Amino acid sequence: MNDIRPLRESDKDDILEIARHTWEGHDYIPYYFDTWLKDKNSYPVGVEYDGHIIALANLRVIDDGKTGWMEALRVHPNHRGKGLATSLTQYVVQLAKSIPVKCIRYTTSVGNETSLHLAEVVGMKRKFDLAVHWQENPSEISWRMRGFPLLEVSADEVCQDLIDANLIPFNILIHDWKAFDVTPKGLNKIGSTARFWVQTRAGKLTSFSLGFARDVSSGMQWSFTIYASDRTGFLDHLSYHIDIASKSGCTSIFVAFETDYVETMHNLDWVQLDENEDEEWALTLLERML
Ligand SMILES: CC(C)(COP(=O)(O)OP(=O)(O)OC[C@H]1O[C@@H](n2cnc3c(N)ncnc32)[C@H](O)[C@@H]1OP(=O)(O)O)[C@@H](O)C(=O)NCCC(=O)NCCS
Structure with missing residues (x-):
């Protein structure tokens, strides 16, 4: 039994x-x-x-x-x-x-049909998707942007600006496949394992990213998430994180980003897509209010 x-x-x-x-x-x-x-x-x-x-x-x-x-x-x-x-x-x-x-949530890969089906069975709905890309050997990527500078900030410094900028869909940040509300507590929780970067133009926050090194079986992986109000901001953060991954000796990168930038990402000549990865490869946040 x-x-x-x-x-x-x-x-x-x-x-x-x-x-x-x-x-x-x-x-x-x-x-x-x-x-x-x-x-x-x-x-x-x-x-x-x-x-x-x-x-x-x-x-x-x-x-x-x-x-x-x-x-x-x-x-x-x-x-x-x-x-x-x-x-x-x-x-x-x-x-x-x-x-x-008040609510239940989880993330899963959009390719995990069983997981999506189970969510449906208990009345959970897809709230938003984030595209993801994984690639080995960041030190072999010589591509870099010479864009606007990025500034590293603390959780407390960035929280209100992030809310005011209206940059994060539903004010829910994705870090390490988990979802965190954009609140001082949520950001401090992420900040205990990750670092934050922003770009500002005319005093307004226009892009944001977070990143951390994760120990995976093949070595250290630089894992990061980018939110940007335009393509240039997205590319500046991507370039910056590849640089960190490369200089810190990480053997792979894993990036989550808004689906608006899938085409931009896939048009970069260094991006390698394996046969299981197409434009649909993404993670999704499932949610139900109770
Ligand atoms: C995913 C996992 C937990 C499913 O466990 P399980 O006990 O075999 O699942 P169940 O028997 O309860 O079946 C799940 C449901 O998904 C359905 N399902 C299975 N494959 C499916 C597919 N490809 N498309 C749609 N539905 C599918 C099943 O038909 C069943 O639905 P039903 O009862 O309405 O017919 C198990 O395969 C596992 O441990 N996988 C590895 C870890 C993992 O992926 N965990 C989940 C994400 S973190």
């Missing part, structure tokens, strides 16, 4: 076993499981079958209690296709309602 229950320390071996079978072993769950157990805002749950956890998900309460962030939905390959992800997703939505939070 399947039983959904909170996860505990003794489930760790089962969780690691599921992670070994997810994304060819490159799953991030082993790095987060202990943190979830200690975090009073995290609600990790799993499906127990025959004394073992065979599926899991985590609900994390963020944005000062407003948002239930849904993450880490996994089903062991031997148990897929039996409705476990559907049951867990429905369970997590009820959990979010009971806390209660």
